[in-house]
Amino acid sequence: MLDDITRALAEVGQPFDDTRTHYCQVQATALDEGRCTLAGAVLDDATLAALLDGLAARFPAIRFETAGVYVLRAAxxxxxxxxxxxxxxxxxxxxLAEQVSQLLNGWPxxxxxxxxxxAFVRQxxxxxxxxxxxxxxxxxxxxFSHLVSAAVSLLRAEPSPAAPIVTRIMGGAAVAVDAVDAGWSHVTLAGDSAGWVPAGDLRAFSVLPQDTAARRGQMLADAARFTGVPYLWGxxxxxxxxxxxxxxxxxRLVGVTLPRDADMQFDAGRPVEAPFEPGDLLFFGEAGETRSITHVAVSLGGWRIVHASxxxxxxxEDDVQAVEHLRESFVGARRFI
Known part of the structure; x- marks a missing residue:
């Protein structure tokens, strides 16, 4: 019977198999007089409740003890x-483990x-x-009041290009501006680094483009700043x-939130067909019975794309129709703006 419960745990836990956003590691450790002891950890109460509902439907006569199951997201x-x-x-x-993503200064x-x-963390x-x-x-x-819109902004000790560099702030980080001085903005970062950056390196949340045309235009301008940035997994x-x-x-630089990975973005976006607008996302996948999403690019308009290749x-930049492996692996397009 314990083996049956173990197999059932694997079945009812399938909705939580994606470890990028779920955590479900529960085992049946003992079965005695109609009581089964569970141990392990789950992300949240909803995950545990779903497991127990699935087990109860399969084994209505067994009482499942969960004192040994740790819920990671505490009250x-x-x-x-x-x-x-x-x-x-x-x-x-x-x-030495796989880098699955990166975290910028100040991210909660x-x-x-x-x-x-x-630390095992949730963004x-x-x-x-x-x-x-x-x-x-x-x-x-x-x-936070501003986004860093430059690819990299140099934080300096004084509002001068000759002042010593305190650190570098990556594009996409959010900062709080607490003073301005002749084209410079003073910011304090998480971790207590503070200093001055050129005001032109920042974009206030209050002035982020709101209409679709403005967002598309801004994305094209922002994309050009990252030309030549090397490819890095994660x-x-x-x-x-x-x-x-x-x-x-x-x-993010135009105020729109996307999931982290290409397959997540494909699932979350609105399907669109050619001709594509600037800012549309084009997705590519490996051939097989089904196409798994392995790559995403940003349309510059039509089949012209910019991507981290x-x-x-x-x-x-590339032209999908001119590059064989892109042309043959194209799966579909999605839109978020």
């Missing part, structure tokens, strides 16, 4: 912010559990992974970026 969550200018998000608690995080010097969009805990800081108390900054990190960043090792 009073532990919060933090990214305290460095940039850090990796990893599949496992090790710098929910700490779900810790292991040594590592605001639900994306999960391991971050190096010494690179995190207390949750940022200031209200990257989402001008120090290295992958295809979905690039499409996500361009949308692994084959070209960076952000460059």
């Amino acid at each position: 009073q969550p532990r919060t933090a912010a990214v305290g460095t200018n940039l850090t990796g998000l990893y599949a496992k608690p090790s710098f 995080l929910e700490i779900l559990m810790t292991e040594g010097r590592w 605001a969009d639900g994306y999960l992974g391991w971050a190096y805990a010494p690179y995190l800081a207390p949750a940022h108390g200031c209200a 990257g989402c900054s001008a120090l290295g970026i992958d295809c979905s990190g690039f499409s996500q960043l361009l949308h 692994r084959s070209r090792n960076g952000v460059y």
Whole structure:
């Protein structure tokens, strides 16, 4: 019977198999006199409830004990912010593990559990992974007012291009401006770095484009700033970026939130057909019985695209119809603006 329950756990847990946004690691450890002891961890109460409902439907005579199941999202969550200018998000608690994404300064995080010097964190969009805990800081108390719209902005000790560099702020990071001086803006970052950046490197949330045409035009201008940025799996900054990190960043800079990965973006967007508008996302996949999404590009209008290309090792423009592997692997297009 315990083996039957183990198999049932695998079945009812299938909706939570995507470890990018779900956590469900529960085992049946003992069965005695109609009571089954469960142990492990789940992301939230809803996950645990779904497991128990599925088990109860299959084994109505068995009582399932869940005292040994840890719910990661507690009623009073532990919060933090990214305290460095940039850090990796990893599949496992090790710098040698796969980098699944990156985190920019000030991004809010929910700490779900810790292991040594590592924290298992949840981003605001639900994306999960391991971050190096010494690179995190207390949750940022200031209200963000601007996005860094430059690919990289140099934070200086004084409002002068000759002043010493304090650090670099990556494009897409949110900052709070607390003073201005002759074309310079003073910002304080999570982790307590403070200094001055050129005001032109920032874009106030209050002036983000609101209509579709303005957003499309701004995305084209922003995309040009990232030309030549090298390709990096899991990257989402001008120090290295992958295809979905690039499409996500361009949308963030016009105030639109996208899921992190290409397949997630494909599922979330509105389907569109050619002719494509600037800002539409074009998706590509590997051949097979079904096409799994493996790449995303941003349309510049029609089949002309800009993308973080692994084959070209960076952000460059291409014409889908002129590149055989792109033309033959095209799956479909989606729109978010």
